[in-house]
Structures are given as structure tokens and as C-alpha cells.
Amino acid sequence: EKIKKAKVYPSTTLRISFPDGHTMTCKFKPRETIKTVKSIVCASFINTATDNNIDMLDIYIAPPRRVLQNDVTLENEGLVPAARVHVGFKNNMIGTTIKPELFQSFTAATTAADVIPDTGMSIVEPKKDNETKGKMSEDDLMKRMMGQPKSGLGGSKKKKSGGGGGGMPSWFKK
Numbered sequence: 001e002k003i004k005k006a007k008v009y010p011s012t013t014l015r016i017s018f019p020d021g022h023t024m025t026c027k028f029k030p031r032e033t034i035k036t037v038k039s040i041v042c043a044s045f046i047n048t049a050t051d052n053n054i055d056m057l058d059i060y061i062a063p064p065r066r067v068l069q070n071d072v073t074l075e076n077e078g079l080v081p082a083a084r085v086h087v088g089f090k091n092n093m094i095g096t097t098i099k100p101e102l103f104q105s106f107t108a109a110t111t112a113a114d115v116i117p118d119t120g121m122s123i124v125e126p127k128k129d130n131e132t133k134g135k136m137s138e139d140d141l142m143k144r145m146m147g148q149p150k151s152g153l154g155g156s157k158k159k160k161s162g163g164g165g166g167g168m169p170s171w172f173k174k
Contacts, residue, residue, distance in 0.1 A: 012074050013082040016041060016059075019089070022098055030075040034059055034068045041087055046097050058088040 009030055014037065016024045026040055038054035060067045061083065068077055068085070079085070 007081075009081040012080040014074070014079065015082075015084045017084060017086045018098070019087065020097075024098070024102070028074055030080045031073050033071055033073055034077070035070040037074075037085070038070065044098050044102055046099050056090055058090065059085050060088060061085055 011027045012030050014026050014028060016026065016037070018024070024041075024044060026037075028037065035054060037059055038057060041057065041059070042054055054070070058067045061077075061079075067088075074080055
């Protein structure tokens with residue numbers, strides 16, 4: 001009965017966060033192992049010392065920090081349908097950078113076969129936001145921060161009260 005009630009997902013999306021602040025979004029099959037994820041991560045580095053050396057890094061989830069074991073599937077780790085995982089290096093491999101070709105194309109999805117042959121997985125790049133959409137000028141931003149209305153867009157001017165002096169509202173009768 002558990003199997004009948006369980007939701008079945010055809011793929012899982014992992015957002016992989018690197019120590020330098022970069023993230024990589026990849027799609028995997030739920031039955032793939034953490035070892036496969038490590039292989040993709042290692043293949044994305046420029047540094048050849050890390051190529052196919054999956055023992056030099058840890059994949060973990062946080063909080064609390066829990067290192068994921070190589071032989072466990074994504075489904076068994078509870079990473080389906082989507083999750084954020086982090087990469088940690090065992091021997092402080094500073095200078096390990098991601099290949100620049102992974103940054104070049106945001107419009108077309110790159111298949112993981114381009115990175116690691118003979119896999120059915122694909123790397124999904126984050127969508128680019130429309131850079132001009134919602135962009136405000138510096139003056140408008142400063143006015144907004146200072147509590148002033150935007151220029152030209154519905155800025156209302158205060159009307160003088162018709163009641164006259166003394167600060168009494170016009171509707172107040174003595």
C-alpha cells in the first residue's frame with residue numbers, strides 16, 4: 001500500500017552549492033546514487049587533480065550537516081523531487097574552479113553526456129531574468145529609499161483642506 005500511495009517522480013532536481021558561492025542545477029533519475037552526483041561535480045572542475053577522484057569531496061545537506069554516502073540513492077536520501085546539496089572538500093582544495101563552458105550557455109540545456117559520457121542525465125542552467133524588466137533608475141531608487149514618491153508615476157500631491165485655519169478638519173462642526 002505504501003508503494004501505491006507514494007508519489008513517483010521521473011526525475012529529481014539538485015541544486016549543488018559550491019564553497020565559492022556558485023551553484024549548479026542538475027537533473028538526475030531518483031535511482032541514481034550519490035557517487036553519480038560526485039562524478040558530475042568532479043567533471044565540472046578545471047583542476048585535473050579532481051577529475052574522477054570523488055573521494056576528495058563530500059556531498060552533504062544542512063542543517064544539520066549530514067554527509068551523504070556514495071552507495072545510497074537520491075530517493076533513499078529523501079532528495080526527491082528536489083533538494084539543495086552542498087560540496088565540501090576534504091583537503092581544502094582552494095583554486096578548484098568550475099569550467100567556463102558551463103557558464104556560457106543559459107538558453108540551451110546542456111546534457112550531462114557532454115560532461116560525462118554514457119549517462120542519461122542532463123544539466124539544467126538557471127533561467128536568466130529579463131535584465132531590463134523591473135529595472136529602476138538610480139534616482140528613482142534613491143527617492144524610494146528616502147520615502148518620496150516616484151517621479152511621474154502616480155505621485156499624488158496633498159490637497160489643502162477646505163476648512164481653513166487652526167488645523168481643524170473641514171468636516172468637524174462646533
